[in-house]
Amino acid sequence: xxxxxLLMFTILLAPGWTLAAGNPRxxxxxFTALSKKASDSVAISxxxxxxxxxxxxxxDSKPQDAATKExxxxxxxxxxxxxxxDHDAAYAEADIDAIRxxxxxxxxxxxxxxxxxxxxxxxxxxxxLDGKQAIGLALIASEPREFTIVNxxxxxxxxxxxxxxxxxxxxxxxxxxxKPSSVDRKK
Numbered sequence: 001x002x003x004x005x006l007l008m009f010t011i012l013l014a015p016g017w018t019l020a021a022g023n024p025r026x027x028x029x030x031f032t033a034l035s036k037k038a039s040d041s042v043a044i045s046x047x048x049x050x051x052x053x054x055x056x057x058x059x060d061s062k063p064q065d066a067a068t069k070e071x072x073x074x075x076x077x078x079x080x081x082x083x084x085x086d087h088d089a090a091y092a093e094a095d096i097d098a099i100r101x102x103x104x105x106x107x108x109x110x111x112x113x114x115x116x117x118x119x120x121x122x123x124x125x126x127x128x129l130d131g132k133q134a135i136g137l138a139l140i141a142s143e144p145r146e147f148t149i150v151n152x153x154x155x156x157x158x159x160x161x162x163x164x165x166x167x168x169x170x171x172x173x174x175x176x177x178x179k180p181s182s183v184d185r186k187k
Contacts, residue, residue, distance in 0.1 A: 022106055024135050026103075026149070028081055029095050031043070034083055035083065037085065038083040038084060039084050040082075040083070041083045042081070042082040044081075047077045048075070051077070055073065074154050077151070078151075078152050079151040080151075082148040083148075087145065089144065093142075096122075096147060103124070103126045107136075108138070109126060110125070110126050111126060119143065121143040122140070124141075125138070126138045126139075134156040135155070135156065137151070137153075137156055138152075
């Protein structure tokens with residue numbers, strides 16, 4: 001989704017982690033039934049122990065792996081749900097709205113909201129702050145045939161967050177890349 005590209009250009013905050021602001025972990029519905037209807041689905045749930053284990057597989061001698069390790073060492077979790085369908089209206093908008101409603105809780109601040117009537121796509125990016133420190137990030141992107149929810153929890157250095165692009169289910173945020181057409185996606 002094109003809107004994912006906005007993430008790195010709209011967020012510049014300092015790292016940090018405390019619990020005073022509230023719980024940055026979203027309650028994501030059980031999408032098991034949707035995954036059976038989806039042509040593609042991704043469900044990633046990495047808590048701090050699984051992130052630590054995953055970091056153990058990264059090679060410190062490789063610059064990208066070392067940078068990724070640095071970013072994830074302060075994280076408490078990465079949770080991703082992404083579904084693509086072969087036809088419109090395969091999922092209930094109410095499921096997405098239930099996630100958006102959670103982001104009205106104290107501590108969450110909306111950074112980006114885009115709505116396109118032409119492409120019927122919506123993107124919402126939120127950050128949870130404790131003072132001036134980011135302790136949670138949420139991204140919701142939806143289109144008629146797909147949606148993605150990303151929830152990152154912990155000491156988030158948003159300047160370095162791009163190091164997670166393409167890893168642990170975090171979408172790539174390349175500002176110059178064009179979204180492939182539906183013809184390209186079928187190849």
